[in-house]
Amino acid sequence: MRIGNREIGPNHPPLVIAEIGINHGGDLAVAKEMVRLAALSGCEMVKHQTHFVDDEMTEEAKQIFPPNADVSIWDVMERCALSAEDELQLMRYTEEIGMIFISTPFSRRAADFLAEANVPAFKIGSGEADNLPLIRHIASFGKPVIMSTGMQTIETMQRSVQILEDAGIDYALLECTNLYPSPPEIVSLRGVTDLKAAFPNAVVGFSDHSIGPEMALASVALGACILERHYTDTRYREGPDIINSMDPSELRLLIERSREIWIAANNPKQRTAAEESVYAFARASVVADKDLPAGHVIGESDIWARRPGSGEIAGYDFDKVVGTKLKRAVTRNTQLKWEDLE
Template sequence: YISTPFSRAAADFLNDIGVSAFKIGSGECNHVPLIRHIASFGRPIIMSTGMQTIDGMRPSVKALDDSGVDYALLECTNLYPSPPEIVSLQGITELKSAFPRAVIGFSDHSIGPEMALSAVALGACILERHFTDTRYRKGPDISCSMDPAELKFLIDRSREIHTALHNPKVRTAPEEDVYRFARGSMVADRDLPAGHVVTPSDIWARRPGSGEISVQHFDRLVGAKLTRAVKRNQQLLWSDLDGVKPQANS
């Protein structure tokens, strides 16, 4: 576990018992002397940034940079619970832009998983939520705490979003069968004789996409002379078109 010290004595105690990292709460986010003291232990630091502007945080972040420790900054709204009208998802992108060395996360006090999951899609790599074994308990933060089932949902869905977030815009191998069926191949739209000069009304694209010429090459075919006669709905080949160089489909 890790813990949040509010004083030098508490920080020293946590250091003595060997915590693996330190948490700095939003209330101490601008407490540069305490931040320096905690950073002197050389362990990673996670700092919440609620109630702070980007410029107001710069001295604290500089102290972390100067110490050389690894650190994360969490966007946070310090109201329990936090309604969407005051939650700042934009703060995640602003933190990423202002402090590129930091790992960026989200300390969420809203009700439900929506804000936290949205934060992951914006690049948050750490999620912090209050947790309770049952939300039938009484307490100041129970309304924005998650029970075991809710926390499991958040963990599972955030991992899925994080995985998908890193996938580039490409056609994947499992999509190949769908691609070959769903895309259109260039065909003759009526019977055409050899030597005919192709016009836009002579050709069209129809499924499946298994033909040599994809619909994306429609304009290249217009004006070409046919090297052989073709029937309506017959898939066209590059060799059917005089003077048109073959080109790969994408």
């Protein structure tokens, strides 16, 4: 798939998405500084969250308290959401400094707003991964979609994915566990390979809510093409997502190490040119294991394989030597040559 000028897939380095989300606390200046530091860390894409609370929730949300907050989900989003104009400013700033801006719409109005702003792609969060009317509405804009799949199974994702398939758009599915933070005992790295097997048309990635970069990095070796993690300029901020957010230094580490792992994961099993000098001494050569006279028929106990590998007969040809007759006498540890053998 392609978002903006970025090709995404197994043949390209992993795309690391810094999710600012609501970590700016509703402050545009803070959000811009987060974007600036992400760019300096080498990040290509930031993800925001677009909240129009009155279109996103009903009054009942004022009685629902998230596990990592001491106020209702309505109050959290109302307090942390940027205004429409501020979000447009953030998008323009992100693009001006050479990064790609995408966002998660949590309502129909938010999706319309982002479409009018001409975002290059939409992100659908785990909480909306089975919200079929919203997914259908987002897909109708014909833009690429990245969908997190936390709290879902392969079976429950079928209808949501079918909407994306029917719309004929490029899409990515991210394995995700929605507990902030997610301990290793409930994170599913296998989910990356399960998604790849179940949805062969999808680009597959990993949306990470654990502490530290280890799980996200491990997912690259399993084929994750997108890595998304919550991101903040400093962990000393307050907010429900700060606990599992990376800072700029960890963002840089994730970008650099994920590229290294991607390269290594795609290297075939072979002896490389750089290893030739090591191979010259590390492998074994066939040698006489005792003094042997000319005309002796070599038995298995007469020879052995020892370093270095500078001999003519390599250790892997040991069995070819057994049963041959010596043309000349040799002493113990003499490297044998083919011309020594009848």
